Each structure stands twice: as C-alpha cells, then as structure tokens.
Amino acid sequence: MKPWLWAATLLVYAFLYVPLAIVALFSFNDSLLNAQWVGFTLDWYRKLFADEAMLTAAANSLFIALLSSSIATVLGAMAGIAMHRWRTRWLPLLVITPVAMPEILLGVSLLLFFRQVLDLTLGFFSILIAHITFSIGFVAIVVRARLAGMDESLFEAARDLGATPWQTFRHITLPLILPALTAGFLMSFTLSIDDFVITFFVAGVGVTTLPLQIYSMIKVAVSPEVNAVSTLLMALTATLIFFATRLAPELLKGQR
Amino acid sequence: MKLGWLALFFWFALAQAEDVLYLYNWNNYIGEETLARFEARCRCRVKQDYYSDNEEMLAKLEAGAEGYDIIVPTGNAVESLIRRGALRPIDKSRLPHFENVKREFRDLWFDPGNRYSVPYATSITLLGYNIEKMRELNLPTDTWALIFEPKYLAKIKGKVTVLNSQRELMAAAMKYLGHSVHTTDIAAWEAAKRLILAAKPYWATFSNSTYIKDLAIGNIWVAHGYSNDMFRARADAQAAGRPFTIGFSTPKEGAVLAVDSFVLHKSGRRPDLAHRFIDFMLEGENAADVSNVIGAGNTNAAAMPYIKPEIAREPAIFPPPEILGRLEMLRDFDPKMRRTLARMWTEIKVR
Amino acid sequence: MTKAERAMRWFVTLPPAAFLLVFFLAPALIVVVASFREPGEFGGLAPFTQPTVEAYAFLLGDLVYAEIFARSFFVATLTTLICLALAYPLAWLIAQSPKKRRDLLVLLVILPFASNFLVRIYAWIILLGPLNLLYTPIAVVLGMVYVHLPFMILPLYANLEKHDAALLEAAQDLGASAWTRFWRVTFPLSLPGIFSGSALVFIPVLGMFAVPELLGGTGDILIGNLIKEQFLDNRDWPLGSALSILLTVLVLALAGVAAWAARRGIKGAEALT
Numbered sequence: 091m092k093p094w095l096w097a098a099t100l101l102v103y104a105f106l107y108v109p110l111a112i113v114a115l116f117s118f119n120d121s122l123l124n125a126q127w128v129g130f131t132l133d134w135y136r137k138l139f140a141d142e143a144m145l146t147a148a149a150n151s152l153f154i155a156l157l158s159s160s161i162a163t164v165l166g167a168m169a170g171i172a173m174h175r176w177r178t179r180w181l182p183l184l185v186i187t188p189v190a191m192p193e194i195l196l197g198v199s200l201l202l203f204f205r206q207v208l209d210l211t212l213g214f215f216s217i218l219i220a221h222i223t224f225s226i227g228f229v230a231i232v233v234r235a236r237l238a239g240m241d242e243s244l245f246e247a248a249r250d251l252g253a254t255p256w257q258t259f260r261h262i263t264l265p266l267i268l269p270a271l272t273a274g275f276l277m278s279f280t281l282s283i284d285d286f287v288i289t290f291f292v293a294g295v296g297v298t299t300l301p302l303q304i305y306s307m308i309k310v311a312v313s314p315e316v317n318a319v320s321t322l323l324m325a326l327t328a329t330l331i332f333f334a335t336r337l338a339p340e341l342l343k344g345q346r
Numbered sequence: 347m348k349l350g351w352l353a354l355f356f357w358f359a360l361a362q363a364e365d366v367l368y369l370y371n372w373n374n375y376i377g378e379e380t381l382a383r384f385e386a387r388c389r390c391r392v393k394q395d396y397y398s399d400n401e402e403m404l405a406k407l408e409a410g411a412e413g414y415d416i417i418v419p420t421g422n423a424v425e426s427l428i429r430r431g432a433l434r435p436i437d438k439s440r441l442p443h444f445e446n447v448k449r450e451f452r453d454l455w456f457d458p459g460n461r462y463s464v465p466y467a468t469s470i471t472l473l474g475y476n477i478e479k480m481r482e483l484n485l486p487t488d489t490w491a492l493i494f495e496p497k498y499l500a501k502i503k504g505k506v507t508v509l510n511s512q513r514e515l516m517a518a519a520m521k522y523l524g525h526s527v528h529t530t531d532i533a534a535w536e537a538a539k540r541l542i543l544a545a546k547p548y549w550a551t552f553s554n555s556t557y558i559k560d561l562a563i564g565n566i567w568v569a570h571g572y573s574n575d576m577f578r579a580r581a582d583a584q585a586a587g588r589p590f591t592i593g594f595s596t597p598k599e600g601a602v603l604a605v606d607s608f609v610l611h612k613s614g615r616r617p618d619l620a621h622r623f624i625d626f627m628l629e630g631e632n633a634a635d636v637s638n639v640i641g642a643g644n645t646n647a648a649a650m651p652y653i654k655p656e657i658a659r660e661p662a663i664f665p666p667p668e669i670l671g672r673l674e675m676l677r678d679f680d681p682k683m684r685r686t687l688a689r690m691w692t693e694i695k696v697r
Numbered sequence: 698m699t700k701a702e703r704a705m706r707w708f709v710t711l712p713p714a715a716f717l718l719v720f721f722l723a724p725a726l727i728v729v730v731a732s733f734r735e736p737g738e739f740g741g742l743a744p745f746t747q748p749t750v751e752a753y754a755f756l757l758g759d760l761v762y763a764e765i766f767a768r769s770f771f772v773a774t775l776t777t778l779i780c781l782a783l784a785y786p787l788a789w790l791i792a793q794s795p796k797k798r799r800d801l802l803v804l805l806v807i808l809p810f811a812s813n814f815l816v817r818i819y820a821w822i823i824l825l826g827p828l829n830l831l832y833t834p835i836a837v838v839l840g841m842v843y844v845h846l847p848f849m850i851l852p853l854y855a856n857l858e859k860h861d862a863a864l865l866e867a868a869q870d871l872g873a874s875a876w877t878r879f880w881r882v883t884f885p886l887s888l889p890g891i892f893s894g895s896a897l898v899f900i901p902v903l904g905m906f907a908v909p910e911l912l913g914g915t916g917d918i919l920i921g922n923l924i925k926e927q928f929l930d931n932r933d934w935p936l937g938s939a940l941s942i943l944l945t946v947l948v949l950a951l952a953g954v955a956a957w958a959a960r961r962g963i964k965g966a967e968a969l970t
Contacts, residue, residue, distance in 0.1 A: 092875075098786040103805065105783070106846065109820035110809045116823075123586040125563040125823065169713035176706055182956070182969065183949070184714060188721045189897070190948040192904035192924050195728055195941040198409055198934070203724035205410025212411060223720045226713060228897060232852045235893035235968035236859065255705045269858040272803065273851035277897075280810035280847065286907075291406060295368045295413035296393045304813055306373040306396030320812035327811035331804050401929045408741040426739040510910065512930060551832040551914045556822065565826055681736040681743070681933065685755065688931045695918035696761055 110324075117317035124314055134318040141315065147303040148319055151283050152326065154214070154299065158221035159278035165222065166229025166274055167267065173230065174237040189227035196224060197291035204292065212294025220292045221282040228281065229274030236270035276331070283323075365390035367619045370403060370414040370611070372396065375467070375642075376627075377635035384626050390619055398555075407432060412613030415620040420604045421675045424463050425456035427609060433462045434610040440621040443628035443648075450670070451605060451645040455677075463607035464624050467636045468643035470673065471514050471602040472662055474557075474576035474594040476567040479505075490522035490597045493570055494541055499548035507560065508570040510552035512691035513676055514602060515542065518570060521600045527674050530683060539690045543697055552695075558582070561592055572604075573662050577641025594662050600672035603665075605645065637663070732938035740932035752939035762923075762940075766947070769920040773902040776841040780849040780898050781891065783842070788853035788890075789883070799858075806850050817843070818911050825912070832914035840908040845901060849894040856890025857883075889968035892955065896969055900948055920944055 116124045120131035138144060173181050188196065200220050204210045248258045286301040293302060300323070304316050367388075369376075373396040381392050395414070397403040400423040407417075407427070419427060427433050438444055444464065451465040473492060480487050483501045492498050493506055508515050517527040519538035525531070550566060557569040562582040569576070576594035583592050608624045610617055626632055630648030637644045637653045643663050644650070650658060658664060665673065679687065733748040756762045791802045809817065821840055825831040830839075868878045906921035920940070927937030952969050959966035 095786050095790050099790045102783050102787045102846075105843070106806065106809050109817050109824060109843070110812060112820040112823055113812055113816050121586055123559065123562055123582055123588075125559075125586075128586075165713040165716055168709045169717075172706070172710040172713070176710070178710065181710065181714065182952070184717050184722065186896070186900075186952050186969065187725070187945060187949065188717065190900050190903075190945045190952075191725065192921060192941045192944060194904075194925055194928050195938065196724075198405070198928060199724035199728040200720070201406070201409040201411065202727050203720075205412075207723070207727075212413075219720055222716070226717060228848070230713070231893045231896060231969065232855050235852055235889040236855050238889035238968045240859075255701060266859070270852075270855040273855040276803070276807045277848060277851055280807060283811060284814045286814065290402065291409065291411075293395070294411070295370075295395060296366075298395060301813060301815070302396070304815055306398055316813065316816055320816045323813070324808055324811045328804065328808055331807070332801075336800075399929065401932065404740055404932065405928055429739045430737075430741070512926070546915050549915050552910075556911065559822075563826075565831075678739060678932075680738060684736070684931055685933060685936065688926065688933060688936070689755075689759070689761075691926070691931075692761055692765070692918070692923065695916070695922075696764060697916075 113317050114321045114324075116314055117321045119314060122313060124317070134314040135322075137313075137315050138318045138322070143298070144300075144303055144315065144319055147298045147300045148323060150214075150297065151300040152323070154217055154221060155279050155282040156330075158218050158282045159225060159275050161218075162222045162225035162278045163229050163271055163275045166226045166278075167233050167271055169226060169230035170233025170237065170267075170270070171263065173234045174240075185227045185230045187227075188224055189231070193224070193285075193287040196220075197288040200288065201291040212292060213297045216292040216294060217289055217297065217299065220288050221278075221285065224285070224288060225278035225281055228277045229271075232274045232277070233267050233270045236267050240266065279327075283327075365619075367392045367616055367623055368413055368415050368614070369394045370397065370417045372418060372606075373398065374640060375418060375606075375636065377639050380627075380632050380635045383632070384623060387626065388619060388622055392623070407611070412611070413615070414611045415614030415616050416623060417609050417611055418466060418606050419609060420606050421454065421456045422678050424607055424609055426678060427611075428457060428462050432612055434612050434614065434617060435461050436464060436610060436624070437621060441625045441628060443625050446628050446630060446633070446646050446648040448645055448647045454605060455675070457607075463609045464628065465605055465607045465645035466627065466633075467606050468645060469604045469606075470573045470596055470643070470662060470665065471509070471518065471571070471604070472573055472576070472594055472596045474561055474569045474571055474579060474592055476561070476564065476590050477593040478590040479567045480593075487593065488595055488598050490518055490599055492568060492597075493549075494519065494522050494545045496544065496548065499545060502567050503548045504550050505565075505567040506549045506569070507551055507553040507557045507566050508549055510554045512687060515552075515570065516687065516691070517602050517674075517676065518597075521597070521602075521674075524599070527602065528677055530679070532686065535687065535690060539694060542694050546694070546697075562586065562588065564588060564590065574640050574642050577663070581641075596662050596665060596669055596673075598672075600674065603670075603673035603675050605675060728938045729942060732935050732942050734935050736933045736935050740934075742934055752935040753943075755936065756939055756943065765918060765920055765923055766944075768918075769903055772838060772841065772919060773899045775838055776845060776902050777849075777895050777899045779838070779842045780846050781895065783846060784849035784853050784894065788850050788857050791854050792857035803851070803854065806847055810847055814844070814907070818908070821912060831912065834913070834917055836912040836914075837909050837917050837919075840912045841902050841905065844905070844908060845898045848897040848901070852894040852897060853887065853890040856887050856893070888966075892966055892968040896952070896955075903944060903948065 117134055118130050119128055121128040169181060169185050172178060204212060204216050210216060244262055245258060248262050284301060286305050289299050289302060307316065367390055369392060371394050385392055400420050403417065403419065404423055404426060447465055452460060457463045473487065475487050485492060485498055485501065493508060499506065516535065516538050519541045520527050520534065523537055523541065525534045557566065557571050558575045558579045560566040561569050561579040573594060576592065580592040610620050614620055628646065630646060631652050633644060633646035633649035634652030636642045637657055641657060641663055644653065661669065731742060732752055733750065734745060735743040735749060737743045791799055794802060818840065822831060825836050830836050864882055865878055868882050873881065904921045906925045909917045909919050909922055924937050924940050927933045927940060955966045955969040
C-alpha cells in the first residue's frame with residue numbers, strides 16, 4: 091500500500107476525529123463554559139445519569155434509529171434493485187425527490203398529512219415513518235450505484251442453471267450488494283439519530299428524541315452534560331455496530 | 347370474568363393516563379422544584395415538550411399538532427392563537443390567585459380582559475456587553491448607537507453579534523431612529539434597513555443562541571439579545587472566574603418587551619388540571635422562581651418578596667416606570683407587510 | 698418477461714414504491730398546492746378561494762433570490778468537490794484492506810456521526826474561534842464538508858469494494874504504470890460511486906441551514922436559511938413552499954441531465970437513473 095495513501099487517509103480520519111476528541115474531552119471538563127480545560131470531573135456523567143428526560147430521549151433516539159434504518163435498508167435495497175433491473179422510469183424520480191426536498195418542507199408536509207389526512211396521533215410511529223421516508227432514497231441510490239455496471243452474465247448463468255429468483259437473490263445479488271447495504275444502513279442510522287427538523291414537526295406529546303432534547307437547551311446554553319450523552323452514545327453505537335458487523339457475515343455464512 | 351379483568355385493566359390504564367398534564371414550554375422556564383411541588387399537590391405528573399422559538403411552536407400547532415394542555419407563548423403569538431380559535435377560554439373563577447397579577451400586565455392589547463391568557467414572565471431585548479472592555483474603549487452602553495453607529499463600531503469591529511431575527515433587529519433599528527415598531531410606514535422601515543446595512547460590516551455574525559457563550563468566554567464584547575440570556579451569560583462568566591464582568595442595560599431610545607403568558611390549548615384533555623396548575627403558578631412563592639432561576643422579569647406582585655433583592659433591583663429585568671413606558675411589544679403585521687419586510691431582510695442578509 | 702419474472706418485479710418494486718407514494722408523494726402534494734395559495738392573516742394558509750402564482754411571481758421577479766440560488770449551488774459544488782477529494786483515497790484504502798480491517802475502518806468513518814450534530818458544530822466553534830475563522834464563509838464550507846463527508850465516503854467505498862483485483866493485476870502485467878492503472882481501470886469503474894456520492898452530498902447541502910446559521914458570518918445566507926425563515930420566522934408558508942419547490946425542480950432537472958448523460962453512454966451516470 092502506498093504511503094501517501096495512508097497519509098491522506100490518516101489526515102481525513104484526523105479531520106473527522108479532532109472535533110470529536112474535543113466533545114469527549116470536554117465531557118470530563120470541570121467547567122460549564124467549556125472554552126478551555128479547567129480540571130477533570132465526572133460531574134456531567136453524574137448529572138446525566140440523574141437526568142431521566144435526557145436518558146429516555148437518548149434511548150428513544152437509539153431505538154428509532156436502529157428500527158428505521160433497518161426498515162429503510164430493506165425498502166431502499168428493493169428500490170435500488172428495481173431501478174437497476176427493470177429500469178422503471180418513474181421510480182428514480184420517486185426515490186430522489188425525498189432526498190432533494192428541503193427538510194422543513196418534508197417535516198411540515200408529513201405533519202399536515204398525519205394530522206389532517208390520516209388523523210394519526212403523533213408519537214413514536216409518526217417519527218419512525220418520517221425517518222424511513224427520508225432514508226430510503228439514500229440506500230436506494232447507493233445500492234443502485236453498486237449494481238451499476240455489474241456483470242449481467244452472472245444472473246443469467248444462475249437462471250440457466252435453474253435457480254429460482256429467490257435463490258439467485260440469496261446467493262448472487264445479496265452477497266454482491268452487501269457492502270452497499272452496510273453503507274446504506276450506516277447512512278440511514280446517522281440521518282435518523284441526528285435529525286432535528288423533521289422530528290420536531292412529527293413528534294407528539296411526551297415522545298422526544300435526543301436532538302429535540304438538546305436543541306431545546308440552546309436557549310439555556312448547552313451544558314457539558316450534552317457532551318457526556320454524546321460520548322456515551324458514540325461508545326454505545328460503536329459497540330452495537332461492532333458486534334453487528336462481526337455477527338452479520340457469520341450469520342449469512344451459516345445459512346448458506 | 348375475563349371482561350371484568352379487561353375492564354379493570356382499562357380503568358387502570360385510564361387512571362394512569364388521566365393524571366398527566368402536558369406542557370408545551372420554553373426549556374428551563376419552570377423550576378424543577380416548583381414542578382415537584384405541584385406534582386405532589388395535584389398527585390399528577392407534568393410532562394413537558396420544549397420549543398426555543400414562538401414561531402416553531404406556532405408552525406407545529408398550525409399543522410395540527412395537539413394534546414398540549416398549556417402553552418407559554420409571547421404576546422403576539424397569543425394574539426395569533428386567539429384569532430385562529432386555537433385557545434380555550436380561561437375560567438377565572440377557578441383562579442383565586444389571579445389578583446396577584448400586577449395591574450400593568452393585566453388587560454394587555456393581545457387579550458383584553460384576560461379571557462384566554464394569564465401573564466407569567468417578561469424579558470427585554472437589549473444590549474449585553476463586556477463591562478471592562480466598554481470602559482477601556484470609552485463606549486456608551488445605554489444607547490442602540492453602540493451597535494448602529496460606525497464611529498463606535500470601528501472600535502469593536504468583529505466583536506459584536508446581533509439577533510438573527512428580522513423582527514427583533516429591525517425593531518432595534520426602528521427604536522434608534524425614533525419610530526414605533528408598529529408603524530406601517532415603508533419609508534421608515536427602508537431607513538432602518540439602510541442603517542442596518544451600514545452597520546453590518548462591523549458585526550461578527552447574526553446569532554440567536556451562541557452569543558451567550560461567546561460573551562461569557564470573551565469572544566465578543568457586545569451582543570444584541572434577550573435579558574434572560576444576558577443574565578445567564580453574566581452568571582456563567584462569574585462561575586467560570588472570567589477576568590471580566592458582563593453587564594446589560596436597556597437602551598434609552600426604548601426596546602422590545604416580551605410578555606409570556608399561560609394559555610390553554612383547545613386540544614388539551616385536562617383543563618381542570620391546567621387551571622389548577624396556573625393558579626398554583628400564580629402563588630407568589632412559585633411565581634418567583636422564574637426570576638430567581640433564569641433572571642426573567644415577573645408579572646406577579648406577590649412574587650416580589652420572594653425574589654432575590656439583587657435581581658429585583660436590576661433595572662434591565664424589572665424596568666422602572668420611565669423605561670417601561672418606552673418599551674413596545676411586537677405585533678404581527680398582515681401577510682403583505684410581512685412579505686415586504688421579509689424581502690428587506692433577505693436583502694440585508696445578501697448585501 | 699416470464700410470469701415469475703413479472704411477479705418478482707411487483708414483489709420487489711411495490712413495497713418501496715407504495716411506501717413512498719403514501720408517505721412522501723401524498724404529503725408533498727399538500728405543500729405543492731400550498732405554494733399556490735395565500736398566506737393566512739395570522740400564519741398558516743388563508744381560506745382557499747382560487748389558486749394564485751403570486752409566490753412564484755414574487756420570487757422570480759427579484760434578482761436577489763436568483764443570487765441566493767446561485768450562491769447555494771456554488772457552495773454545494775465546492776463542498777462536493779472537497780468531499781470527493783477527501784473521500785476518494787480513504788474509500789479506496791478501505792476497499793483494498795483485508796476484510797477484517799475493512800469493517801473497523803468503515804465503522805471509524807461513521808462513529809463521529811453517532812454523536813449529536815449540534816455538539817459537533819459547537820466543537821468546531823471552539824476549534825475555529827482561536828484561528829479567526831469562525832463566522833466566515835470558510836467556516837461554512839468546512840462545516841458543510843464535515844457534516845456530509847460520510848455520504849461521499851460510504852457510496853464510494855460500496856462501489857470501490859467490488860473492483861476486480863484481477864483486472865488491475867492484468868493491467869500491471871501488461872506494463873501499465875500505477876497512474877495509468879488508476880486512470881484507465883479504477884477511476885472509470887468507480888464513476889457510479891462518484892455520481893451517487895456526489896448526489897448525496899450536493900443535494901442535502903442545498904437545504905442545510907444550521908451550518909451557515911451557526912458557523913457563518915453576516916453575509917452567509919443560503920437557500921436553506923431562506924426557506925427556514927419563511928416557515929419559522931415569517932409565517933409565509935406559500936413563499937416557503939414555492940422556494941422549496943423551485944429548489945426541488947432544479948435538483949431534479951440536474952438528475953434529469955444525469956439520466957440523459959447515461960443514455961448518451963456517459964459512464965457512471967446511470968447510477969442516478
């Protein structure tokens with residue numbers, strides 16, 4: 091491997107992690123202001139573990155993110171495959187437009203639709219549906235790009251050998267698009283766990299997510315407790331994804 | 347038998363669900379201990395959702411969000427909610443402590459006779475500053491000229507932030523030029539726009555929230571913002587042992603006053619609990635918290651003895667009558683005027 | 698098409714299409730209609746009488762709005778190019794790593810984004826303050842790049858991962874230099890990844906308002922901010938809807954150009970069709 095490639099990569103990782111190091115570091119800082127290092131403390135974590143509202147919000151966020159990105163990955167993959175396989179003209183339009191639509195408009199329109207057309211009580215489900223809606227496009231586009239230029243003879247060979255569509259999918263398509271599914275899932279996950287604007291509109295009474303909880307604190311100035319919850323959330327996500335990536339390929343192999 | 351269990355289950359579920367009061371509120375606008383006292387008294391739970399801006403709350407309700415018993419909007423938002431028929435009238439016979447509301451905050455323009463709203467807290471949009479820096483540079487702190495006149499701004503270039511709000515910033519410029527913020531005279535607004543454009547190169551940015559931190563850290567020296575936020579910045583700077591003090595005062599030309607009130611949303615399911623809550627908050631001791639905790643002005647006469655003296659004495663929080671007379675509350679314009687002003691604001695941002 | 702094939706097509710297409718028809722298209726139509734209505738006296742929409750194109754006339758009849766559109770497209774293009782330059786080497790390196798290390802490297806890319814958006818932006822405020830870059834256009838582009846970088850890295854990785862090592866080896870055996878191998882083999886094959894990654898960065902940047910608001914200075918207004926102001930400052934829903942629809946139509950037109958390019962045989966563009 092070329093040394094310059096490693097150098098460039100390390101630089102990009104550094105770019106990604108420097109702000110994060112600050113977030114984590116300042117979660118242990120004994121200062122409300124967080125402009126400079128004052129001294130080590132665990133007070134913010136103590137405060138966090140006593141803050142029921144914040145913890146509930148974090149748990150809600152994690153749960154909604156995992157669920158919505160799983161569903162979005164399945165639906166998005168289907169859309170991506172359909173776009174590639176049958177070149178349906180209207181499908182790309184339906185998939186790209188939600189990505190192109192500004193989030194405020196998406197939020198307002200979903201709220202109007204939930205309340206005034208469906209008469210749905212806002213809450214957990216409205217947030218879940220909204221998050222799936224804005225994630226599908228991201229997954230579909232990545233899956234479509236993965237399939238682009240893929241060797242068609244593989245599929246034909248499988249069919250000639252008498253494989254059912256399901257077998258073809260299971261043994262050829264799925265392994266091929268697996269990296270795209272991982273990428274799509276991870277993108278949906280970050281989109282969901284970070285979304286404020288759309289969630290603000292579709293959240294109902296008493297159901298709140300972490301971004302909502304944190305944004306509402308802007309006016310009272312963001313305290314390092316927020317750094318603490320962010321750091322914890324990262325640690326938790328790392329663990330979850332790590333085990334998922336360890337387990338998922340094993341499971342797939344096991345079924346074969 | 348089965349049916350009996352089922353009925354019992356539903357009765358429990360309902361009994362559980364019934365005793366929750368839903369508040370749609372600004373964050374940190376009611377003290378935690380105050381809430382705990384109310385929960386103990388009513389044997390119910392209070393659940394809060396938060397907004398950080400009236401317009402956010404209005405947009406959400408306008409699109410059909412519901413289930414909130416109590417909301418705490420500012421004057422013009424109260425008017426807007428009343429006009430759209432979104433509120434439930436308040437039954438004053440259930441508010442024995444209503445008499446505690448100060449005379450000057452009753453019967454306000456947005457709700458004559460207080461049919462729908464009970465005033466809770468006030469704030470003033472004013473100037474916060476680094477006292478030492480202002481003294482060192484010999485700058486006046488009692489006038490909007492500080493953020494509008496190039497001769498002063500030249501000394502603090504890049505160290506000033508103003509609110510990222512068309513209504514608030516243009517209102518400050520209008521007050522400085524000696525106009526009412528309610529005028530529909532386009533020429534006056536155009537003059538305000540020119541004033542802002544001439545001062546803009548000296549400002550660091552438009553900021554609605556980061557200025558609290560920036561002031562307390564010392565990144566900026568002057569901020570246009572809300573009195574509660576300046577109170578917060580001052581306390582933060584003090585707590586962090588910064589080598590300077592944050593001060594705030596109402597410019598002599600006058601400023602914008604915000605009065606936040608409790609209102610009952612039509613979709614609320616527990617108007618009985620809501621009335622009890624409002625009456626509870628009208629008791630002096632409970633009403634005082636909002637001033638002690640976040641430095642908001644208080645509309646409750648009975649609260650005054652419970653408010654820390656150093657806060658009660660602060661003229662930028664409790665304005666004396668001669669300043670109060672120069673404060674104006676924002677009112678909504680008609681859609682056509684709103685669009686015209688929005689166009690001016692866009693031009694301000696782009697140039 | 699055989700019967701099984703047709704059934705398969707429905708089975709695959711229907712669920713995502715139905716979901717988006719119900720939860721995206723139907724709601725979107727409400728706001729499309731809203732853009733042809735008049736703002737209500739106290740916000741929201743006025744009672745419907747007849748459709749009006751006033752909002753569109755207001756926007757199209759004023760160069761100030763065209764300027765903001767142009768500026769936003771410039772920032773989006775710049776952000777996309779920088780993201781591409783940063784993401785390509787990284788994605789390539791991940792794709793060429795051994796399978797075990799690959800998962801870890803991908804995980805490392807996404808991890809920062811499991812923290813909170815606002816917290817990350819505040820970290821940049823702390824970093825940029827002493828460098829005198831805070832509240833400048835540079836801070837805006839930097840923030841945009843930071844926020845959107847994974848949406849370039851991941852699609853690129855998903856694409857580069859499939860490249861056939863045998864192809865590169867063959868090229869090497871034929872005496873092609875490293876540079877030639879990259880330009881002749883790797884790069885053309887990665888075009889779909891570049892197109893999809895660029896779309897997933899370019900498009901969201903256009904609607905983003907938080908980054909310019911928190912990191913930008915007094916002149917850094919983008920189309921996202923303008924749209925936000927109409928809904929959350931100015932209570933002018935028709936104008937906000939009209940702005941959003943103009944933006945969406947422009948973006949879709951760009952996607953249309955990509956589709957056209959794909960039909961003309963331009964490699965990679967089919968990723969968006």
